[in-house]
Amino acid sequence: MLNYDMIIDNIRDLFNEPKEFIPLHVPHFSGNEKKYVNECIDSTFVSSVGKFVDQFELAIAKYTGAKRCVVCVNGTNAIHLALIASGVDAGDEVLTQPLTFIATVNAISYAQATPVFVDVDKDTMGMSPTSLRKFLEEETIIKEGNCYSKTTGSKISACLPMHTFGHAVRIDEIKTICEEFHIILIEDAAEAIGSVYKGKHLGTYGLLGTFSFNGNKTITTGGGGAIITDDEELADKLKHLSTQAKVPHKWKYEHDQIGYNYRMPNINAALGLAQIENLDYILKQKRKLAKSYKQFFTSLEIDFFVERENELSNYWLNAVILENKEQQQIFLTKLNDAGVMCRPIWELMTEMVMFKDCQKTNLDNARWLSDRVVNIPSSVVI
Incomplete structure (x- = not known):
């Protein structure tokens, strides 16, 4: 008892x-939060354009060791953008874990893909590489450099493990398996800012890693998210998609594909910059x-x-x-x-x-x- x-x-x-x-x-506020937010208000640039967005992106990239960062409205949007930008198409399947916050799986649905659930390890609470390999070896086939489900015939295009409560899954082993089966690895590191595994910040093992800065996270922007990557071209694509896919021009409204209004406001980034300084x-x-x-x-x-x-x-x-x-x-x-x-x-x-x-x-x-x-x-x- x-x-x-x-x-x-x-x-x-x-x-x-x-x-x-x-x-x-x-949240914990003991740094420059009020100073930066007031500066943002005084500048009148409180929406999606402003220096704090650029500075916060650079700060996240530097802290995590990633080459690029794109901030957005929230962690769910970050996963959605990561899936789309990496090439997940409607009708594809995405491997993930059943023990996660629903945002992980909702984002897969937003991309019009279908989740496939792989068991977790008890000592990580995150995706089990043993369960992942067993499923892929028994239930899939490789054709023309892509992985397909034997049961549904659908392409398995991505794997999306989640680092539970900031604790690392066996991400290096999962990365090796994904490479073997030609599957894109995207890390849901929503809860893992500041967490390191084998000398690398979580979110930097996959092609893309995503974070959440919701009010209850380790650091917060009130509401917000971010995507990190070492792929410069992919980062540019993410930035483009998050800004309604608008073609840059002084005054012309031209959009070259379906885009999303997922940009982080400058006032949120001001808060985030102060937070990461104190991380x-x-x-x-x-x-x-x-x-x-x-x-x-x-x-x-x-x-x-x-x-x-x-x-x-x-x-x-x-x-x-x-x-x-x-x-x-x-x-x-x-x-x-x-x-x-x-x-x-x-x-x-x-x-x-x-x-x-x-x-x-x-x-x-x-x-x-x-x-x-x-x-x-x-x-x-x-």
Whole structure:
């Protein structure tokens, strides 16, 4: 029987909040946020054109080690643009994982493609290269340099793993498999800004990587997203598509293909630039919190989810793994009733009515995690 009073008291002590509500994750502002936003307002360039957009893109590229960055409205749009720009066509299939936020799969649907669900690994909560290889070896065929499903006959054009809570999937192994089967690799790194695996920032292993800067992320622009790549031509294409595919001209309105109004406003980029300037401090404080959580929950013999060898996680959302579904639900009830916000990991995408008939592998690991994982308060503690 868990001592819930002890767990609640420990979290309240960590956040120095003895009585009031403790949210799951709030943004941390301690740098140039007000200065840059006020400067943006004074300039009157608060929409999709302005210096902060350019500066924020350069800052993200420099921080992650990517050659180029294109910012956009949100992380979902970032995935949508990445899929389209990389050549995913209507009717294609995209390999992804069932244990993810629905934005991953919605974006596949926006591209008029169909998701195929591959199981996850318990120690990453992300796509399993073992499950991926088994599916591709048994269920696909290579024809004329492309991968096709034996069951549907559709082209499998992309693979979209997601780095859960900022923890890295075995992305190097997945990259090798994708290259072997002629499949484009796109990383959903929505939760992983600041996370590094084997010396490389997450999002830089694939042809494209995407981020989210929603209000609850490690750094925020209020609402926003970004795409990184080392492919200069592809980056130019992404920028073009995100600006309604408008052909540059001093006054003429000419558009050369279907485009999207996915541009990040300058005022959001101003906020983001200040945030990324302070990212190292934010990561330092979040890792200190994770260390405290690990020590405490280990003393209670509760499994606290930690980074693996060769990984430096941003610990966006801290997570505990409980014994079963019943204990998960009791934990959620006790802590939320006490004003300590906790959330379960997502329902499997294969349980959603829109995706229940999609092709999938054995999903034992994903179901096991879905029944046991709980996120606990993870904001920056000063």
